Amino acid sequence: MIMKRIIIAIDGPAASGKSTAAKLLAQKLRYIYLDTGAMYRACAVAAKRAGIDILDQTALVELLSKIDVKVLFTEAGNVIHLNDEDVSQAIREPDISNLASAISAQKVVREKMVQLQREMGRNGGVVLDGRDIGTVVFPNAELKFFLVAPLEVRAQRRFLELQSKGHQPVFEQVLQEMRKRDAADSSRDLAPLVAAEDAIHVDSKDYSIEEMVEVLYRHYHKLVEAGC
């Protein structure tokens, strides 16, 4: 039997476990995994390097015309190229999170990134994670999840992640920044972080990573069995 290769959208706030779950679910299904946040992060790296004010529309439009953001799909996950340079590490620097959030609120940026995301996902067989996948990028995705977890749990995950990369984070600061970024992502006019009406809500604090992937997989399986 030939299985239909569907589009799976995973949205949710920072460090809710989207990326890990999306990547592992994609591996299990032999689907492509696309980390859309990484694309906004690459734009933020470009803006920082160019030293532009991201509220300056003219400068932003000019910057966008000069940059090429590419996502390479490898066994290990997504490799992000900015004008053919691998920026997969640079996009994870702590100051890039806030800049990515700010730049992603700009219409011209979203238009360009959403177009690329639709091109990469249009044939199906893809798991995308982000903030607006089930609402804006692929509102017709066959399967949508909205992943959540309490702020403290998410901040603790990001704190440990930063420590493991050799940074010396202060927990209170990580927590405050995450709170601010969630509020900015949720309250912006354009493609705010909001669950699609037909999204399945999952709280990642209730599960280990393996359990979490199993939960998502079961939903996928049920859908496919029902002949989606």
Ligand code: CDP
């Ligand atoms: O990994 P983390 O959850 O901290 O963030 P991310 O998924 O890499 O996204 C970084 C920022 O990009 C977010 O704070 C959002 O403002 C923005 N973003 C977005 O607007 N739309 C998406 N589809 C993905 C990310």
